[in-house]
Amino acid sequence: MKQGFFFILFFYLTITATIFADESLVITPEMHHLRISGEREWSTFPETPQADELLLSFQAKLNSTESTLLLRQVDVKLSWNVELNKKVLGKLSRDGNDLQFWFSVPPGVLKNGKNQLRIFQVGKPTPDDIRVGEISLFPEPVQQALAASQLTIEVVDGLSGDLIPARITIVNSEGTLVATTAKSNQRQAVRSGVIYVSEGKTEFGLPAGQYTIYAGRGFEYGIDRREVNLKAGENQRLRFKIRREVDTIGYVSSDTHVHTLTHSGHGDCSIEERMITLAGEQIEFPIATDHNKQINYEPLAQKLNVRKYFTPVIGNEVTTRIGHFNIFPAQESAPVPDYKLKDWTAIFNSIFEKPLVKVAILNHARDLHSNYRPFGQKHHLSQAGENLDEWKLRANAMEIINSGATQTDVMQLYHDWFGALNRGLFLTPVGCSDSHDVTRYIVGQARTYIKTKDHDPSKIETGKTIQNFVDGKVLLSYGLLTQIKVNSQYGPGELVPSSSDLKVAITVSGPSWVSADEVCLYANGQLIRREQIRSKTEGGVKWQETWKLKRFLHDCHLVAIATGPGVTAPYWPLAKPYQPDSPEFEPLVVGSTGAVWIDADGDGQKTPAYEYADQLVNQHESDLSELLKSLEDYDLAVTMQAASLLRSRGVAPYDSKLNHLLQDSPRQVQNGFNIYKKAWRASQIARQEN
Structure with a gap:
């Protein structure tokens, strides 16, 4: 291991298995916590990661046709490469959500015997806690690997019954956004586990299993939810009804x-x-x-x-x-x-x-x-x-x-x-x-x-x-x-x-x-x-x-x-x-x-605190004692503006005469000047540090 800020820590996991026709290979069933450097981003992660990159060895056979690599990722903010036998398949999705992501494995990338999968951060070493794992290889292209069952979905307005634009969300039993065969086109926008539909309907394939599917349309609408158990070869049709729940008339x-x-x-x-x-x-x-x-x-x-x-x-x-x-x-x-x-x-x-x-x-x-x-x-x-x-x-x-x-x-x-x-x-x-x-x-x-x-x-x-x-x-x-x-x-x-x-x-x-x-x-x-x-x-x-x-x-x-x-x-x-x-x-x-x-003063204008403070400072600038007394009838905002105006005219927040007079001022006036004084000091420190 290298010493100093940059270090390389390899995490090895070896699984011996072979890809057979129509069977997937589980490279790792676990999720792994990675971070390349620095302190953890979020307290939901352990202080010490398992590794700074993931290196997995597994046994396989040469793929003569396109295959599919499917994984699960959580909390990815920066750029992470996915590399198989030193060929970069792509990058993890820069997305904080818990989701499945797939990569196409071109013919000939897999080889007979030992293969190696590497996931590592690229670019400037910057803290980025992620979880990645539950990685599997499928012998087929993605459109075949994910198409064991079919879903046809419609989303309609709960009052009119008309098809409406909507967001459809699909998660598995773990709450992970799942990969589907759906693709973006002129009627839908697709990412893992999410399909936006402009015409209220879509059709797609996904592996057999148990899923929760939601339909909604932003803040003003309710959510319709369904639990489904899809079997291989099954084609289910679902109709979701959502209605506007928040009144925003006008x-x-x-x-x-x-x-x-x-x-x-x-x-x-x-x-x-x-x-x-x-x-x-x-x-x-x-x-x-x-x-x-x-x-x-x-x-x-x-x-x-x-x-x-x-x-x-x-x-x-x-x-x-x-x-x-x-x-x-x-x-x-x-x-x-x-x-x-x-x-x-x-x-x-x-x-x-x-x-x-x-x-x-x-x-x-x-x-x-x-x-x-x-x-x-x-x-x-x-x-x-x-x-x-x-x-x-x-x-x-x-x-x-x-x-x-x-x-x-x-x-x-x-x-x-x-x-x-x-x-x-x-x-x-x-x-x-x-x-x-x-x-x-x-x-x-x-x-x-x-x-x-x-x-x-x-x-x-x-x-x-x-x-x-x-x-x-x-x-x-x-x-x-x-x-x-x-x-x-x-x-x-x-x-x-x-x-x-x-x-x-x-x-x-x-x-x-x-x-x-x-x-x-x-x-x-x-x-x-x-x-x-x-x-x-x-x-x-x-x-x-x-x-x-x-x-x-x-x-x-x-x-x-x-x-x-x-x-x-x-x-x-x-x-x-x-x-x-x-x-x-x-x-x-x-x-x-x-x-x-x-409009408390009745002049028909919006008078901000600054204008009141400016009037008072102009009136009493030569007599700080009178100025502080005049501020008794105004709120904290006016007092802070007065402190700002005094500073701009040469009376610093730490002026000894000002602070002596403040000792006999009402608490509200003292508080306003003290808040401004503290903020001013912090700003001066920041300016000196930069």
Whole structure:
């Protein structure tokens, strides 16, 4: 074994067997834990792997025709080669799900006597805990090896009886997504254990055995489930009925971050497959956002007969070295924004000078790309929404839940957003999938519901819907839907007139296969009420209640957030964090509202915390004692903005006079300055380290 960071540890398992006609050879019946280097990714794995690669020896005979290698893999994130007798058959599927994956073995690769199978990570040695095993060889090509029995499936709407687009999920008794003979075509998109159907029907073969099959259609629909026991030579017909369970009248479902392998060059979902998955997950207003390209879904959606299910919008993920920004609508023939620019001023000028563009979304602000993290401590103070490089963020929306790049702490980006709102950046919150794949990351799993006319998904009023998005008239869904009405009338993106008290009605909805257990209400980013709830088991409204609030002393924004246990079932599993902060992770479903603004001061405007703080600092800048007294009538958000403004004017968070005066200030004022001081110190340490 080599010493140091890089080491090679071979794990040998020898099985003596021979392939006979129509019989499979089990190379290993076990699952093996592999990791090439570093500490474990997730606490669900042992601290020490069995090996850094898998090397298996077995006895076989020369294959004169194509054979099939079938294996099971779990939690594969990076690139792992599968090599038989030093010939690379392919790579494991880069997919975190528990699934079967097959490889074609060309004639002559197997040899008489001893053969060797090797599975090993390629590329830069990076920790990637995987499990792989249950490996078998079949003497036939895959279409024969997997076709012992046949299934014919139809999925219909439970009310109308009409065939509808759907996702069909097939697992074995272990809960593993199984390989089938189904192939992608112009009517279906196929991966191991998953078949998206645009016309509601499919037919395929699979080995004899016991299976559980699910049919669904994204967040708004229920799940139909069947247990089947297939015998060799049998052909079964199954009809699944699913119905809409979540009422979203007045809103359209949108995924603002959608990719294809065809145009982005990574992932595995072709543009043809993307049209089918959008219909199968019931995304009514998809935004095409391939990297630095402006792609029109319209012609292909028409050709594949799925245009009736959605209204597509041309967009672009402007992928720069200092942040990624989704823009829309875009003109297909127009020049793309200059993604090689090196500062935000130039980038946003290039974005908004392009024809039609109304929206610029700051994507995955906590993720590291090109060694730059927009909302990392080095560049950004989350608590005050303050850019430390003095760059102006001209985006008008921000991703809060990206189901393809989730955060370890689901609330992190919410707090970032609250800080931005308090700073005066009126950003529409966004839920999206960032999906490049058919099943690894489910398109539209996180989504944004935009207030608009929704009677016909093929005829959505694009201009009005986009304007409502810009105005913040949205709801975010990642397995739940949370709605809010203030004083029976005002919702997200709207301004509530001043009143003596407030009645805040909150409704949490979801399908029957999701539950909620907590609802929180935030004012200016501060938690003002939390309630543990018991949600109903049936699909539809899970919980609703009206809370009475006292009049606020100044303007603020209200946001309601519901959470519940994460979905782990194979028909809609939540992905693990893309860039985790910890090996510990608890998946959660989330439903949240956009911001409702309370016009407490009665001036008819949305006044953010920053403006109140700016007025107070200008009024009392020469008298710190008076400034601190004036802050007694304002909330924590205003106090933190005041601390930020003082720092920018030369009064450091550690100023001795300031801290002496704070000792006699109310607890709320002390807390605001202390939070800012702690955040400022952390940012300075981060900047020095980099």
